[in-house]
Amino acid sequence: MPTDATPDPYANPIAFGQRLKILRTRKGMTRAQLGGLVGDKTASWVRAVEEGRLQTPKLQTVLRLAEVLRVRDLAELTGNQSVPVALFTGPGHPRLRAVKDAIDAFPFTTAREAPPIAHIQARLASAWTARHSAKNHREAIGALLPDLIRDAQLAVRQADRAAERRSAQAALSEVYSLSQFFVAYQPDAPLLWRVADRGMIAAQESEDPHTIGVAAWLTAQAHRDSGPDHYDAADAVVEDVLRFLTPLLPNASDEVLAITGALTFEAGYTAARRRETGTAWRHWDKARTMAKRLPDDYYHPVTSFSQAIMGAHAVTVAVELHAGGESVRQATASDATAIPSRPRRARHRIEKARGYQLDGQPDVALDTLARAHEAAPETIKYNGYAKAIVLEETESKIPDRRRRASELAVKLGLLAA
Template sequence: MPADATPDPYTDPLAFGQRLQLLRTRRGMTREQLGGLMGRTGSWVKAVETGRLKTPKLHLVLQFAELLRVRDLSELTGDQSVHVDLFVGPGHSRLPAVQAAINRFPLSDSAQAPSARHIRARLARAWQARHEAPNHRDVIGALLPDLIRDAQRAVRQSDRATDRRAAQAALSEVYSLAQFFVAYQPDAALLWRVAERGMIAAQESEDPHTIGVAAWLAAQAHRDSGHFDAADDVTAEALAYLTPLLPDTSDEVRAIAGALTFEAGYTAARRAETGTAWRYWDQARDMAARLPADYFHPVTSFGRAIMGAHAVTVAVELHSGGESVRQAAAADAMPIPSRPRRARHRIEEARAYQLDGQPDVALDTLARAHESAPETIKYNGYAKRIVLEESESRHPGRRQRASALAVKLGLLAA
C-alpha cells in the first residue's frame, strides 16, 4: 500500500478508535454530530478515536454500529473471529432464483410476452400479497423470477413507442418490487443493479409516478449506504420534476411526491439536522392531508396513516428519547394496512423506548413486531442491535427474553 493511502478498516489490523474514525469520516459525520447522537461530546468521540479512552462496552459499540450503519460488527471491532451481521440479513432461500432472473438477459427468447396491462395486474396482486403476508419476502421471492422475465420480454417485443413506454413503466415497477426483496440480502451489488435498472426503465417510460418511485428507492439505497449527499440530490431532482405537476395530477403522483418529501426529512435526521428534518416532515404531513383519508400508496406506504410512524422515525434518528416516546404514544400502528410496515413501525417504537431507558418495553414491542411480520424484524439491524444489547443485560429476566428473541432472529444458537 502506498504510504499516503487511506487504510481500509475492513482489512488492516487497526485499533478500534482508528476504525471508528475511518468509518465516521466515510459517512461524512463530524465528531460533534456523532457525539451528539450518542448523548456525548465531540471531545469524547475524539478520545475514543485517539485511544485515550479504552474500547467502549458492548452497548456503546452497538450504538456506534447503528449510527454508522456498520453491516458487520467485525468491521468496527476488528475481531474477525465473530461476524455479526447487523444491516445484512441471512440469504433468503429464494435469492438464487431472483439473482438468476435479474442477471439473465436473453436475446433469443421467442416466448410471447404478456401485455403491460397483464403484468401490472400481476404486480398489483404481488404488492397486495406483500402487505398481507407475514413471510412477505418468501411470497414476493416466489413471484419475482417470472415477473422479471415477462417484463423484460414485454419491453423487447414492443413495436410502438406508446407500448414500449408502458412496458418500461411496468418493468421499472417490477424492479421496485425486487428492490424490496433484495434489500439487506448479502449481495450489495445486486441491490445497486436493481436500483439503477429501475431508474433507467423509469426514465424511458416518461411516466411521472414511475420516475418518482424509482427515485424514492434510489435515494434510500444511497442513504442506507451512507451517501447522504447523493440521496439528497436524487430526492431534490425528483421533487423539482414532480412539483410543477402537482396542481393537476393523480393521487398516486401526489403520494410519491409526499413520500419523497419525507425522505428528504429522513436524510436530514440522519445528518442530525433537527430543524430541517421536522420541516420536511411538516410538509409531507400537509401533502398527506390532501389525499383521501384511506389512501395508501402500495410501494411507499405513504398516506395519512403513516405520518405518525414517520414522526417516530424522525425523532428516533435524531436520538431524542423523550420526543421519540411521545411520538410513539401518539402514533397508532393499527391503521397502517401493511403487516411489514406495521412491524417496521413497531421496531421504530422499540428504538424509541430503548433510547428513553425503557428496555423491557422495547423488548415487548419487538416481540409484537415479530408476531406481525417475522421476516421484517429478521432483516432489521436496529432490532438486532437492541436484542444483542439486552442479551447481555445484568437483569436475568430481561436477558432471558432477549436471548429467546435472539434465537428466533438467528443471532444466537438454540
C-alpha cells in the first residue's frame, strides 16, 4: 500500500474520533461543513471529538454523523464489529436476486415474440396500483418485475418502426422506474445506478416528455441520496429537464404538469438538504401552484404528485431544514389519510416522526412510526431515518418509551425477538 494512502477506518481497533476524521477526510469535508450538516455544531466541536478531547457523542448525534457521512454500516464509525447496523440499506429482499438477474440479462437470441406494447402498459398500470395498495409493496412488485423487465427489453429489440420503437422505449423506461422503487435502499448500490441510467437512456430514446421527466426525477433522487457530494448533480438533472418541460406547460397534459411539479419540488428538497431555507420554500411554493392546476382527485402514479401530497412535502422541507417547531406545525396541518398510496402515506408518517423527534417529542415520534408500520411495513423497514429514531429510543431512560421502541425495533428486524 502506498505510504500516502488513506487508512482504512475499520482495519484496526482505533478510536471513534480517529474514525470520524478518516471518514470525513474521505468525503472531502471540512470540520465546519460536517459540523453544520450534523446540526449547528462548530468546527472546534468536531476537532475536539476527533482528537478525543470530547467523549463519543450520544447515539442521536452518532446516527446523524453516520447519515451525513453516508455510512452504510454503523460499525465503520463506531468500530464495534460485533453489532453491524445497516442504517441506510435495507436487509435485502428475497426477490432481489430474481429482479437483478432480469435486469442484468440481455438475451439476444430468442424465438419468443414480445407481447404487444399495450399489453405491457396494462401490466405496468396494474403493477403501480399494486405498489400503492399493498402493505408489503416490495413483495408485490418484486413478483411482477422479472417478467416485465424481460418483456419490455424484448419489445424494444423487436420493434421495427420508429414510432413503435419509441413507444417500446417509453414502456421500458417506466419498467426501470418501477424497478428503482424496488431496488432503492437495498444492499446493491451498483444495481440501483444501472437501473437509473438505463431508465434515463430509454426515456431519451422515447422522446416522450413525461417519460423523460420521470426518469430525471428518479435520477435526481439517486444522486441526492448518495450524499452532499452529489447534490450538484441532482440539481443539474432537475434544472436541465425543467428547461425542457417548462415551454410545454401552457398546453400540457395532467401527467406532464404533474411531473414538472414533482421535479420542481425535488429542487426544493435538495435545497433543504443544503439548509437553504428560502430556496427550499420557494420551490415548494412553486410546486404547490402547479399542483393547484391539477384536478382535485388527480394522483401521479409514480411520484405521488398531487394537491394532497403538498402537505407531506411541506413536512419534508421543514424536517430537512431541521426546523423542529415548523416540522410539527406542518405535520399537524397535513393529512396523511388524504394520501391514497400506502408506502407514500407511511413515508409521510416517518417524516412526521422525524419532526416530532426534532421537536423533543419522542413519544409522539414512536407512535407515528408505529402507524407508519401499520400502513406499509416494508417502507419503514427500509428507511434509515425511522431506524435511527427507534434505535435511539431503545436506550431511553424512561422504561415505557424504551419498551415501545424495543417492540418496534423487533418488528423492523433491528433486535432479536
